[in-house]
Amino acid sequence: MISKSMYELGAQPSPIRKLFNYGQIQAKKLGPDHVFDFTLGSPSVPMPSKVAQCWEKLNREIDPVALHTYTVSAGRPEARQAIVDDLNERYHTHYGPGDLYLSCGAAASLCAVFKALTLDHQSKILAMAPFFPEYRNFVESKGGKFDYVPAAADFRVNLEALKEAIDASTQGVIINSPNNPGGKIYTREELKTLASLLEEKSRNFGHPIYLISDEPYRELAYDGLEVPWIPSIYKNSIICYSWSKSFSIPGERIGYTLVPPEAEDAKELYLAISGAARTMGYVCAPALAQRVIESCIKERPDLQPYEENRQLLYGSLSEMGYNCVHPDGAFYLFVKAPNGDGSAFSEMAMEKNVLIVPGVGFGCPDYVRISYCVPNDRIRRALPLFRDLLAQACGR
Amino acid sequence: MISKSMYELGAQPSPIRKLFNYGQIQAKKLGPDHVFDFTLGSPSVPMPSKVAQCWEKLNREIDPVALHTYTVSAGRPEARQAIVDDLNERYHTHYGPGDLYLSCGAAASLCAVFKALTLDHQSKILAMAPFFPEYRNFVESKGGKFDYVPAAADFRVNLEALKEAIDASTQGVIINSPNNPGGKIYTREELKTLASLLEEKSRNFGHPIYLISDEPYRELAYDGLEVPWIPSIYKNSIICYSWSKSFSIPGERIGYTLVPPEAEDAKELYLAISGAARTMGYVCAPALAQRVIESCIKERPDLQPYEENRQLLYGSLSEMGYNCVHPDGAFYLFVKAPNGDGSAFSEMAMEKNVLIVPGVGFGCPDYVRISYCVPNDRIRRALPLFRDLLAQACGR
Numbered sequence: 001m002i003s004k005s006m007y008e009l010g011a012q013p014s015p016i017r018k019l020f021n022y023g024q025i026q027a028k029k030l031g032p033d034h035v036f037d038f039t040l041g042s043p044s045v046p047m048p049s050k051v052a053q054c055w056e057k058l059n060r061e062i063d064p065v066a067l068h069t070y071t072v073s074a075g076r077p078e079a080r081q082a083i084v085d086d087l088n089e090r091y092h093t094h095y096g097p098g099d100l101y102l103s104c105g106a107a108a109s110l111c112a113v114f115k116a117l118t119l120d121h122q123s124k125i126l127a128m129a130p131f132f133p134e135y136r137n138f139v140e141s142k143g144g145k146f147d148y149v150p151a152a153a154d155f156r157v158n159l160e161a162l163k164e165a166i167d168a169s170t171q172g173v174i175i176n177s178p179n180n181p182g183g184k185i186y187t188r189e190e191l192k193t194l195a196s197l198l199e200e201k202s203r204n205f206g207h208p209i210y211l212i213s214d215e216p217y218r219e220l221a222y223d224g225l226e227v228p229w230i231p232s233i234y235k236n237s238i239i240c241y242s243w244s245k246s247f248s249i250p251g252e253r254i255g256y257t258l259v260p261p262e263a264e265d266a267k268e269l270y271l272a273i274s275g276a277a278r279t280m281g282y283v284c285a286p287a288l289a290q291r292v293i294e295s296c297i298k299e300r301p302d303l304q305p306y307e308e309n310r311q312l313l314y315g316s317l318s319e320m321g322y323n324c325v326h327p328d329g330a331f332y333l334f335v336k337a338p339n340g341d342g343s344a345f346s347e348m349a350m351e352k353n354v355l356i357v358p359g360v361g362f363g364c365p366d367y368v369r370i371s372y373c374v375p376n377d378r379i380r381r382a383l384p385l386f387r388d389l390l391a392q393a394c395g396r
Numbered sequence: 397m398i399s400k401s402m403y404e405l406g407a408q409p410s411p412i413r414k415l416f417n418y419g420q421i422q423a424k425k426l427g428p429d430h431v432f433d434f435t436l437g438s439p440s441v442p443m444p445s446k447v448a449q450c451w452e453k454l455n456r457e458i459d460p461v462a463l464h465t466y467t468v469s470a471g472r473p474e475a476r477q478a479i480v481d482d483l484n485e486r487y488h489t490h491y492g493p494g495d496l497y498l499s500c501g502a503a504a505s506l507c508a509v510f511k512a513l514t515l516d517h518q519s520k521i522l523a524m525a526p527f528f529p530e531y532r533n534f535v536e537s538k539g540g541k542f543d544y545v546p547a548a549a550d551f552r553v554n555l556e557a558l559k560e561a562i563d564a565s566t567q568g569v570i571i572n573s574p575n576n577p578g579g580k581i582y583t584r585e586e587l588k589t590l591a592s593l594l595e596e597k598s599r600n601f602g603h604p605i606y607l608i609s610d611e612p613y614r615e616l617a618y619d620g621l622e623v624p625w626i627p628s629i630y631k632n633s634i635i636c637y638s639w640s641k642s643f644s645i646p647g648e649r650i651g652y653t654l655v656p657p658e659a660e661d662a663k664e665l666y667l668a669i670s671g672a673a674r675t676m677g678y679v680c681a682p683a684l685a686q687r688v689i690e691s692c693i694k695e696r697p698d699l700q701p702y703e704e705n706r707q708l709l710y711g712s713l714s715e716m717g718y719n720c721v722h723p724d725g726a727f728y729l730f731v732k733a734p735n736g737d738g739s740a741f742s743e744m745a746m747e748k749n750v751l752i753v754p755g756v757g758f759g760c761p762d763y764v765r766i767s768y769c770v771p772n773d774r775i776r777r778a779l780p781l782f783r784d785l786l787a788q789a790c791g792r
Contacts, residue, residue: 001567001603002661002668006512009671013469042465052460055684059452068451068645069438073409104500104649107677115537116402134674141511141675143539171397207397249464251683253500253649265398272398275405278530279537280676281503287647288451289682 009137016040016357019346023355036354036382038370041180041331043248045306045373048299051247054292067291071284073274075102075256079294083256086297091229099261101273102285102293104253106216106242108277110174111138113212113238113257115276116269117171118144124169125212128158129363130182130334132214135174145169148363155182155325155334157190159197166201172210172238173198178217178227181334181362181369183327185221188228195234208236208264215239216255217330219246219301222310225328231260238263243293245330246301254289306331309372313379320387331373334359338393342368345393352385405533412436412753415742419751432750432778434766437576437727439644441702441769444695447643450688463687467680469670471498471652475690479652482693487625495657497669498681498689500649502612502638504673506570507534509608509634509653511672512665513567514540520565521608524554525759526578526730528610531570541565544759551578551721551730553586555593562597568606568634569594574613574623577730577758577765579723581617584624591630604632604660611635612651613726615642615697618706621724627656634659639689641726642697650685702727705768709775716783727769730755734789738764741789748781 013021016039023037046052058067074080080097087095103109114125123144127135129151139146149161162173175194177186186194194211202209213230218241221227231237242255259270284290313333318324323336335356337345342359346368349356359367372379409417412435419433442448454463470476476493483491499505510521519540523531525547535542545557558569571590573582582590590607598605609626614637617623627633638651655666680686709729714720719732731752733741738755742764745752755763768775 001513001515002664003512003514003672006668006671006675007664009674010667010669011671017468040466044461047460047464052455055460056452056455059448059455064443064448064451065440065644068443068647070436070646072413105677105679107679109677111675111677116399117397118399119397137675138677141672248461250466251464251680251686253679253682268398268403271406272402273406275402275407276399276537278405279402279507279533281501281505281507281534283501283503283649284647286649286682286685288684290647 014133015361019350019355019357022350026353030353034353036378036385038372038374039355039357041371041373042250043245043373044375045248045302047248048296048301050299051292051296054295055288058288058291058295068287071287071290073278073284075285076290076294079290082294082297091232093229093232093260095258095260099259099270101257101270101277102290103255103257103277104282104285105244105255106214106240107134107138108253108282109240109255109257110135110212110214111142111280112273112276112282113240114139114144115142115279116272117210118142119171121145122169123171124167126162126165126170126173128162128175130155130179130359130367131174131363132176132180133361144171151364155184157186157194159193163197166209168205170201170209172212174212174214176214178220178329180217180330181332181359182325183330183332183334184325185225185227185328188226188233191228191230191233198234198236202236210263211237213237213239216242216245220303220306220331221329222303222307223328227329231262235260235262236264238269247296247299248301249289252286252289254285254293305376306373309374309376309379312376313370313372316383317386320390322386322390331371333370333372334364334367335370337366337368338390340366342366348392349389352389354382354385354389410529411757415746415751415753418746422749426749430749432774432781434768434770435751435753437767437769438646439641439769440771441644441698443644444692444697446695447688447692450691451684454684454687454691464683467683467686469674469680471681472686472690475686478690478693487628489625489628489656491654491656495655495666497653497666497673498686499651499653499673500678500681501640501651502610502636503530503534504649504678505636505651505653506531506608506610507538507676508669508672508678509636510535510540511538511675512668513606514538515567517541518565519567520563522558522561522566522569524558524571526551526575526755526763527570527759528572528576529757547760551580553582553590555589559593562605564601566597566605568608570608570610572610574616574725576613576726577728577755578721579726579728579730580721581621581623581724584622584629587624587626587629594630594632598632606659607633609633609635612638612641616699616702616727617725618699618703619724623725627658631656631658632660634665643692643695644697645685648682648685650681650689701772702769705770705772705775708772709766709768712779713782716786718782718786727767729766729768730760731764731766733762733764734786736762738762744788745785748785750778750781750785
């Protein structure tokens with residue numbers, strides 16, 4: 001008398017977690033230096049010092065009952081004002097605090113958006129591979145349909161496939177740029193072509209197709225690349241943001257949903273997202289974290305350590321002969337399995353205690369993901385093993 | 397193209413919030429001393445000093461990246477161990493960390509439990525009036541049915557009505573003791589009769605009927621009254637706890653779900669609850685709050701201020717002639733509207749800037765709820781207004 005689908009989701013933790021747990025056990029057995037864990041997307045770079053100090057300072061300076069009390073469901077108006085002020089300054093927009101809903105992280109934002117956009121079992125959310133595997137659970141558990149189109153050869157927007165896939169039931173298309181696991185940042189130009197397609201399809205089907213932008217990696221862009229502000233390119237956009245990666249606080253569950261007022265039915269959509277958050281028991285985003293964001297909104301992450309890791313890993317693996325997607329942002333390297341099978345290659349690597357995630361869950365079964373939000377030394381010491389693995393996989 | 401039910405839930409905030417917001421506006425207009433807000437259940441009593449200090453101390457002593465990183469979905473094993481150790485000591489139980497799942501508060505726990513117990517549109521969760529109004533949204537949004545039986549005359553377990561209401565589709569009965577809004581604590585004796593009924597019905601229908609115990613007020617009991625440990629009375633119990641009220645940290649969203657190993661299908665149920673939390677985007681409970689709980693598990697709230705308020709409010713209103721439910725715990729007084737209509741009486745009070753919540757949402761339309769987690773002085777100064785209201789309502 002227990003929900004079978006929920007049981008199955010609980011009984012089968014994500015393959016990422018499974019690998020990570022295996023690594024923890026091996027590390028105890030062999031010593032941590034003999035296990036090369038590249039599984040999780042846990043930020044390894046110290047947060048901006050002002051952010052670190054702020055947690056302590058707020059607790060010293062503000063009456064604890066006031067500090068830790070309920071906020072309104074959408075979050076402290078002062079925090080929302082600070083966030084939209086920052087967005088308005090950076091992106092020349094005109095958002096108000098009523099356009100933004102503070103959430104327990106981007107995952108919570110996405111769940112509320114999917115719930116708000118699900119009308120019946122036909123309601124569809126589309127993604128493009130490679131995509132974050134949990135999207136599927138998030139959508140299906142709200143009663144809707146999840147589908148995806150394959151990755152384009154260059155891991156850019158797969159316009160042709162999307163054109164085919166969007167139908168009358170498509171309520172939203174989700175993008176994630178900078179991308180986990182591909183590391184790609186969509187350019188303004190390709191986003192414009194995507195916007196044109198969505199506009200055309202919305203006209204054809206007589207209803208808006210929302211572009212849901214999952215943006216936990218927005219501040220993690222290298223080489224000075226632009227991460228375009230999506231709503232300035234396509235008005236029917238919804239932003240799901242998180243400070244997990246940019247402030248190195250993934251355990252604190254703080255992010256937001258933004259519904260730009262230009263979006264069609266913006267007010268109704270915002271209210272439906274509020275209602276959806278309410279039905280999932282999200283009373284408010286954690287109060288102390290809201291204050292930290294409010295005080296530190298101008299802070300940006302130190303990308304230098306990730307940048308060094310990126311160059312070392314991408315450079316070395318490419319030189320060895322691996323076929324790697326060049327990462328523009330985030331902290332993952334997406335690599336073609338040299339034996340053509342990401343799952344088999346991940347298992348082969350596991351035998352050498354090199355833990356890398358098979359690409360199948362991201363919609364790319366012939367790839368593996370290597371997280372480089374790790375100490376630089378771990379990458380350096382793993383390089384000979386990656387060389388061995390390549391030889392082994394190619395039967396050399 | 398937006399979910400109508402979600403829109404409606406977002407567009408109609410709870411009547412409690414509506415009254416509270418009205419109070420905020422009036423306070424700005426008239427000055428805070430002229431508005432008597434008894435709406436919210438926000439703890440007003442300072443948290444135990446060790447808890448207050450702990451937030452700061454952890455930030456001073458632990459490396460920020462480690463402190464704020466992801467925890468496993470169920471929460472830090474150390475935190476779960478500390479919590480079950482405390483439960484085992486207090487209730488002579490034998491729980492392990494694998495029986496407990498840290499959540500973003502009791503609301504999040506309840507949502508995951510309802511989702512795990514919903515098989516189809518017939519799956520029913522039953523409550524007894526008076527009950528927390530959000531139960532309905534929580535259950536219905538998971539695809540199940542919510543129903544309730546009326547309050548017993550003495551606000552105790554309404555055994556006769558439950559006996560009638562439980563049917564083959566009933567998956568769970570939810571109780572909340574100490575109760576919001578009634579303040580009642582179910583005695584061991586009446587819980588035993590409830591357990592017998594549930595055992596009988598489970599046998600009749602051939603499946604367990606879980607007793608879901610929503611316990612944010614467990615530590616708020618007066619006069620040394622026992623708050624019985626539910627699973628020691630009925631094995632198929634599920635505990636949904638929160639530190640919101642006991643530690644005065646409702647904004648921080650930290651609580652737990654406990655599935656005792658004695659419960660039927662305990663392992664499957666625990667996993668289904670984990671799966672349900674996963675589908676709602678609850679990645680983990682806030683990490684810093686987990687550490688605070690771990691360090692402060694033995695701390696208990698200072699009930700003295702609530703106790704003084706309780707005596708003053710219950711004593712004075714009863715003496716005036718109001719018919720009040722005697723509160724054993726929590727921090728609410730549930731009062732029969734002297735004109736027989738809680739909503740009309742609440743509006744009448746609003747005109748005097750006395751803000752009290754109509755009972756209709758709790759399943760008791762002839763009652764109002766007065767929260768006494770407020771400064772004692774606010775109660776004292778409102779007493780003459782309550783006297784006037786009684787006269788007015790009785791047409792004197």
